Amino acid sequence: xxxxxxxxxxxxxxxxxxxxxxxxxxxxxxxxxxxxxxxxxxxxxxxxxxxxxxxxxxxxxxxxxxxxxxxxxxxxxxxxxxxxxxxxxxxxxxxxxxxxxxxxxxxxxxxxxxxxxxxxxxxxxxxxxxxxxxxxxxxxxxxxxxxxxxxxxxxxxxxxxxxxxxxxxxxxxxxxxxxxxxxxxxxxxxxxxxxxxxxxxxxxxxxxxxxxxxxxxxxxxxxxxxxxxxxxxxxxxxxxxxxxxxxxxxxxxxxxxxxxxxxxxxxxxxxxxxxxxxxxxxxxxxxxxxxxxxxxxxxxxxxxxxxxxxxxxxxxxxxxxxxxxxxxxxxxxxxxxxxxxxxxxxxxxxxxxxxxxxxxxxxxxxxxxxxxxxxxxxxxxxxxxxxxxxxxxxx
Amino acid sequence: xxxxxxxxxxxxxxxxxxxxxxxxxxxxxxxxxxxxxxxxxxxxxxxxxxxxxxxxxxxxxxxxxxxxxxxxxxxxxxxxxxxxxxxxxxxxxxxxxxxxxxxxxxxxxxxxxxxxxxxxxxxxxxxxxxxxxxxx
Numbered sequence: 001x002x003x004x005x006x007x008x009x010x011x012x013x014x015x016x017x018x019x020x021x022x023x024x025x026x027x028x029x030x031x032x033x034x035x036x037x038x039x040x041x042x043x044x045x046x047x048x049x050x051x052x053x054x055x056x057x058x059x060x061x062x063x064x065x066x067x068x069x070x071x072x073x074x075x076x077x078x079x080x081x082x083x084x085x086x087x088x089x090x091x092x093x094x095x096x097x098x099x100x101x102x103x104x105x106x107x108x109x110x111x112x113x114x115x116x117x118x119x120x121x122x123x124x125x126x127x128x129x130x131x132x133x134x135x136x137x138x139x140x141x142x143x144x145x146x147x148x149x150x151x152x153x154x155x156x157x158x159x160x161x162x163x164x165x166x167x168x169x170x171x172x173x174x175x176x177x178x179x180x181x182x183x184x185x186x187x188x189x190x191x192x193x194x195x196x197x198x199x200x201x202x203x204x205x206x207x208x209x210x211x212x213x214x215x216x217x218x219x220x221x222x223x224x225x226x227x228x229x230x231x232x233x234x235x236x237x238x239x240x241x242x243x244x245x246x247x248x249x250x251x252x253x254x255x256x257x258x259x260x261x262x263x264x265x266x267x268x269x270x271x272x273x274x275x276x277x278x279x280x281x282x283x284x285x286x287x288x289x290x291x292x293x294x295x296x297x298x299x300x301x302x303x304x305x306x307x308x309x310x311x312x313x314x315x316x317x318x319x320x321x322x323x324x325x326x327x328x329x330x331x332x333x334x335x336x337x338x339x340x341x342x343x344x345x346x347x348x349x350x351x352x353x354x355x356x357x358x359x360x361x362x363x364x365x366x367x368x369x370x371x372x373x374x375x376x377x378x379x380x381x382x383x384x385x386x387x388x389x390x391x392x393x394x395x
Numbered sequence: 396x397x398x399x400x401x402x403x404x405x406x407x408x409x410x411x412x413x414x415x416x417x418x419x420x421x422x423x424x425x426x427x428x429x430x431x432x433x434x435x436x437x438x439x440x441x442x443x444x445x446x447x448x449x450x451x452x453x454x455x456x457x458x459x460x461x462x463x464x465x466x467x468x469x470x471x472x473x474x475x476x477x478x479x480x481x482x483x484x485x486x487x488x489x490x491x492x493x494x495x496x497x498x499x500x501x502x503x504x505x506x507x508x509x510x511x512x513x514x515x516x517x518x519x520x521x522x523x524x525x526x527x528x529x530x531x
Contacts, residue, residue: 303451304451305429305430305451305452305453305456306429306453307452307453307454308405308452308453308454308456308457311402311405311453311454315406333429343427344426344427344428344429345425345426345427345429348426348429380411381408381411381449381450381451381457382449382450382451383422383431383432383433383449383450383451384426384431384451385451
């Protein structure tokens with residue numbers, strides 16, 4: 001089989017071979033339960049502690065502020081439900097944005113059903129939250145602000161530091177879903193002014209099924225999983241030792257090569273956009289070019305539907321993703337694109353390419369070569385494209 | 396996600412395009428929903444002599460459009476009207492559940508085209524009795 005051109009790194013990344021190697025001894029050889037007292041268990045417990053120290057150091061936190069979880073979704077759920085539970089005597093109002101990942105969105109909707117009140121902040125056409133909107137939305141009964149660091153679909157980087165200053169001033173807890181940025185952007189929890197932060201290992205070349213929640217010492221987080229008292233009684237369940245070791249190793253590697261990766265990926269990303277926009281008419285960039293993840297390119301193509309582009313690119317061995325309804329199983333197109341004011345019919349024609357370490361210039365050039373004929377063929381098939389042409393000629 | 400037959404129709408759609416001097420045109424869906432199709436037909440002696448489609452939509456939308464043209468071509472109009480969306484999906488070996496509603500419009504498109512043809516026939520036969528003037 002021909003080499004797959006993988007341009008979906010925001011979805012998941014391959015586990016780095018060095019990370020895998022670091023994980024392997026913790027499966028069959030050093031398999032002890034970290035909660036036991038004999039030396040085999042102690043070895044595991046030390047490995048978990050070491051991983052905790054590594055993760056803490058790399059985000060500017062203290063080791064006892066790191067809680068290992070099963071991934072980004074669990075970290076988000078815990079931060080939100082844990083705060084709601086612990087703070088409900090103080091108030092029942094939460095603030096979030098309209099473009100959060102579903103792992104935040106659905107928690108907020110669930111709380112709404114349970115009698116909490118949620119303010120959904122809008123974003124501008126480039127996918128950015130205005131910090132002043134956060135300030136205006138704050139109330140005496142606000143218990144949590146949850147805003148993502150960077151958006152998974154359009155790659156917009158939110159003004160977390162400014163929002164952090166505002167929440168700190170107001171004395172309101174601030175949670176950040178940093179699943180798309182940990183290991184990719186320089187990140188220090190004190191500088192950002194965040195109280196809780198979610199991360200997921202498989203987004204930065206670590207294994208799937210493991211993540212972490214950072215929670216500042218002053219945060220009174222309620223216990224999430226009840227049982228054997230692991231993670232200082234907050235999150236019970238035998239530690240995923242290989243996963244935790246892998247997460248820390250992956251983060252160490254990612255932070256070590258962050259600048260280098262970012263520069264290379266941004267260059268290739270810009271080459272990709274230039275190639276596409278020069279060769280295809282009526283394509284648009286989604287989101288902001290300045291405040292954008294270096295690896296993200298999100299576009300929309302007039303007169304074409306997203307899933308059909310994905311299927312045709314797949315035939316060429318290229319993996320990308322879309323903001324169209326059909327890929328998510330719902331009828332509505334991406335809530336992110338709609339929140340940015342993009343009309344539904346255009347949002348259905350969206351495509352997301354996210355680059356990574358394995359991406360080469362040849363990959364990008366192959367994409368630029370095969371993509372225009374795909375769009376041409378789908379437009380030939382499309383009942384609305386011709387109408388558009390006439391419209392454009394006539395205007 | 397899709398059966399091999401769905402993918403085969405997606406890769407090599409049958410009867411894709413437009414009949415310029417069509418006897419009937421059917422349009423269903425809308426771009427806001429992400430799925431839209433246009434069917435054009437040519438009728439001779441009560442038989443669907445030719446049929447073509449244009450579709451904006453996902454893999455399922457394209458494959459069902461292609462399949463319905465194959466099922467309907469050469470059939471008598473009344474027979475063609477018996478084709479249901481479900482029959483099209485069945486002929487493709489089934490569709491994923493989430494595709495059964497939004498992307499399974501092909502038989503509706505065919506029906507709309509046949510109804511358009513019959514309307515035109517009536518208007519053509521009794522032009523003075525036809526109150527609404529068609530713009531297309």
